[in-house]
Amino acid sequence: MPRQDTHAKIAEHVQRLGERYPPIPLSSVDRTINDPAAVKARFGHTIDYLARVELEVDRNVLELLVLIPDVDDTNKTFYSDVWQPQEIQHGLILDRLQHDLGRPATEPHLDVSFRVKVLGALTQFKPVQDVAKLLYFLTGASTERQAVLAYNLINDGMVEMGETAISQTILNPIKQQEPGHFAFYQMSATQMIQSKALRPWQLFLARVLREKSYGLVGTNAMKRYKTDMGGVALDLGLDRDLEGYAREIGRVESRLLWAHKQGMQFPPYIFGALQESIELYQSRVSTA
Ligand SMILES: [Fe+2]
Ligand SMILES: [Fe+2]
Helix, strand or coil: CCHHHHHHHHHHHHHHHHHHCCCCCHHHCCCCCCCHHHHHHHHHHHHHHHHHHHHCHHHHHHHHHHHCCCCCHHHHHHHHHHHHHHHHHHHHHHHHHHHHCCCCCCCCCCCCCHHHHHHHHHCCCHHHHHHHHHHHHHHHHHHHHHHHHHHHHHHHHHHHCCCHHHHHHHHHHHHHHHHHHHHHHHHHHHHHHHCCCCCHHHHHHHHHHHHHHCCCCCCCCCHHHHHHHHHHHHHCCHHHHHHHHHHHHHHHHHHHHCCCCCCCCCCHHHHHHHHHHHHHHHHHHHHC
């Protein structure tokens, strides 16, 4: 597809998301919880984790501006009119749910890491900025896919437990917004590859950096969050088919970065990150 058309398609997608999905108001939530103890036991840890990740959207926006100082209008509209306003409401709604469940308040991690700042300094050099941009889109695609799957699984659990208010007024509305975020990042990354915006050395650099820096959603390259993520993976039952899950969340980058590796089911670093998180969590539990 010609470059112009794809750009227009992405811009239209962003506009449609903004029109179709206004941020979810706190007042639209029915706070009825039938069995708080049961919800807390089954999903308390996962809700804590997701509330934090959603509230960290403000740091994600700062990172975007550090990594891609020349951000274009479509990206600007996406993060300022669609993504940030939607995610922050997800965070506030889940944070209040945590409170209603008697869990301690979330403490989002809002400092831009040294690593991002270093990469940011390098992106003064435009070809490196293009590499950072591709990585940013791939990160978005993988993390949003994780969000879609997590909310689906929690919602199934809530329906099973008869928590209709949580399902219908919290999870369903959130669940409707995440796939549009995923689609934005997927389309943007695909556009960069298909238009051949990157030269072979840039793609090589992108692969090396991706292998070295891949992180599951919300882990922020920090051990305690990686460990927490292991607990989320177990609570959601991801360990029952970890390879299938790695395939799901790695599909976009398998296709765009690793197509030349015949027979690669999923990038090994994704599977490795999942295993690492689960092992960290298991050793935390066993030493507690
Ligand atoms: Fe979200
Ligand atoms: Fe999202």
